[in-house]
Amino acid sequence: MTEPLDLSWMRVDRRRGPALYRQIYARVRDAILSGRLAPGARLPSSRTLASQLAAARGTVEQAYNMLAGEGYIVGEGAAGTRVDPELRMKAEPPPRARTGEPREMGRDHGEPPPASAPQPFQMGLPALDAFPRKLWSRLATRSARSFASGAIGYPDGVGHPPLRRAIAGYLAIARGITCAPEQVFVTAGYQGALGLVAHALLRPGDALWLEDPAYFRAREALTRAGAQLVSVPVDADGLDVARGVARAPDARFAVVTPSHQAPLGMTLSLPRRLALLDWARRAKAWILEDDYDSEFRYRGRPLPALKSLDRDGRVLYAGTFSKVLLPALRLGYLVVPEAQVARFAGTARFLAPSTALVDQMTVAAFIEDGHFARHIKRMRRLYAERRTALAAGLEAALGDRLRIEAPAGGMHLVARGVRPFDDVALAERARAAGLAPGALSPWAIKAKVEPALLISFTNVPAGEANRVARRFARVVERFL
């Protein structure tokens, strides 16, 4: 933390080239994309950098603002500015790394070579080695051909009708939700669902309960949409509804992850579910249920979705295909109460239409032909195996330093230290070693959370668990 900053990469030319703030922006961005600045790495303060470059401080700030807006860096008040520690986990890998499309590779400069595999422990990714790429490719090329040969008019902005029907059918079986296809809106993943809800129902200044800790991107989206966030702590039973009522009885929204709290993994208990619904009914508030990681459950009976208990039409239910199929699809869905269908249909068609008709056709076929149910079942078995193997491997290699918790569901383990440690710094150091655990601290809003690491097991084959755990141990040993 006190090492002098190496700024050798910050070469700018004040006399030539684009405006100075653009040069600074580009140098920092390139340094992040090339890995020279790792996630979590500190940047010089705008004052320091401005003085080193003999530039105005406002110039540096303009560059930093662009970088922050694009999600590369985060300001942490007195703690200074860092490369976003969650950069890999939550976000876009560098642009070119995604498709591996060979024709594009030669064209780019300053971007890293395409990633051929996800990093072990990386959150939010399904097992990419187990995705049925050939089958998908076959269905997708069929959709693409059918689209090219037949598509005539404008697709319906609420979603491709066969996909809406397929989702409604899936939710009835898998999540206990009875809904008509018209209640299902296809969205650009969870972020698109948040945008749709914000356009349809949120008024700037509306008070909104958010779990603490909570998904960074939900927090950011809701803040940008003008919500007044009220953080509500979670405990072993999930969101503490009574604390929410005490803090903001008249809130208009509650955003919750009942199946598997993001990121701690507990389930919202049934009494809490009923209390939450009761509050929403009385307060005429909306509950946005993010059914985070509900597809995977390894012990006990899964509770049906909160939405299945919604008698008063207060629950909006969001699901996504990003983590059960492929993140690159960025397709999700929102189920709204019947009385809200008209409002949401208008909002979707006029302000947030769904697109990606080819992908929607492919997902619909994948579900209708039974591949989806089979894929989830297969992944559940695979993840159960990987979860057990990695937990055991970490226990063996690091049991004296970390306490490994395996939540009943989801796609990651939670590892707490036997004594306090800097989880952000550890995660950062791990990334340099090619491992990508998340740090819990940045998910907290006001809650005091014990530092912890969030360790996804989805992309660690069981046979490699011990080896990967030992590799991780060499990093952890420096901190704990």
Added chain:
Amino acid sequence: MTEPLDLSWMRVDRRRGPALYRQIYARVRDAILSGRLAPGARLPSSRTLASQLAAARGTVEQAYNMLAGEGYIVGEGAAGTRVDPELRMKAEPPPRARTGEPREMGRDHGEPPPASAPQPFQMGLPALDAFPRKLWSRLATRSARSFASGAIGYPDGVGHPPLRRAIAGYLAIARGITCAPEQVFVTAGYQGALGLVAHALLRPGDALWLEDPAYFRAREALTRAGAQLVSVPVDADGLDVARGVARAPDARFAVVTPSHQAPLGMTLSLPRRLALLDWARRAKAWILEDDYDSEFRYRGRPLPALKSLDRDGRVLYAGTFSKVLLPALRLGYLVVPEAQVARFAGTARFLAPSTALVDQMTVAAFIEDGHFARHIKRMRRLYAERRTALAAGLEAALGDRLRIEAPAGGMHLVARGVRPFDDVALAERARAAGLAPGALSPWAIKAKVEPALLISFTNVPAGEANRVARRFARVVERFL
């Protein structure tokens, strides 16, 4: 208009089946989708229908609200409720009619058979017979395969980088716009661009200039986003800037179609452009330039985009691929001033991410490989020929009844009557005869517009122009 309403199709069962309002909703929707209720057709008032069905008026209103929200019907105050007269032109053809995907056909009930061709005169569609489907199919299947085999992480919500670059390159050459790829945001067509702008910059209650007449869907989107619309008349030079300044000097937005006014087709004159920019600079207002139909120009030199004159960073520029490629793509783009990049990047990533990576890859390849420029050139020639032929055919068949105007650009003719007539009723009648002109009246906000028909020539081959015009004459003769 005074014919008794035939409600034989409104069969509901109060004792069985879904809730009564859902049955009413479904019957009306089916009647519209099956063509029994044509665009523009009147519906019984909620009072009348409720009494005929012995139902509560609120029940009928609930059904009507759903239908209105989904865009099937429009309320017109004292004038009652109608099937949206613009339904075909502006909107989604009925869901199943789009892709012609054979595997889906057998599954649906209550929806019309797939349309195999667009109706003559239908607005907003490119020449579907001239779209290079084979080439597209080849590029799209390549993208789909590459996606399936390589996609790893989450795509960047601001757009696929090669597509952003390709768009920036195209705009530099075709529209005189100098912008960096980072200024380009990929959107879900024009509606998605409006949603992005609304999330990023619009505060409820903001005053906003809108051309009068204006695109129905822009008006609806902006109203839903909470804007306070101020209608500003257009004349032969386009938007009357002085009137805008007089009506709402402190408006925060102006939404304009400078290249080709939607739908009348005049170009915003250079003095007006400069006046508009000057106002925006002084008022610190945003100009949203919808570069409607700018790709096609048949006489005179096209003016570069308004954005190319934007010295003060006040212009947001929106374009779409819906009308130069395929509506079913629903892909568009928004170019924002450099100083707004950070804000829009955050908004896009957190609240309105782009999706459709496969389609984005395909469009990028289509542009980069030179197909896009060739396609536009080819369409320009084809449309020039179709425009001339249809104008001549209509002139010959209907010159004594309609004055045919062919604007210098765009994709449709404007036909005014030699005496007053009911353009909505005529358009409705024409649809029953398999022709789909638009009516001008519903585009007007407060402006008194002469009734007129909007007649697209893109899907009328030159060799069929006379025949189609004579067919149309038989409809027109009943009205004029």
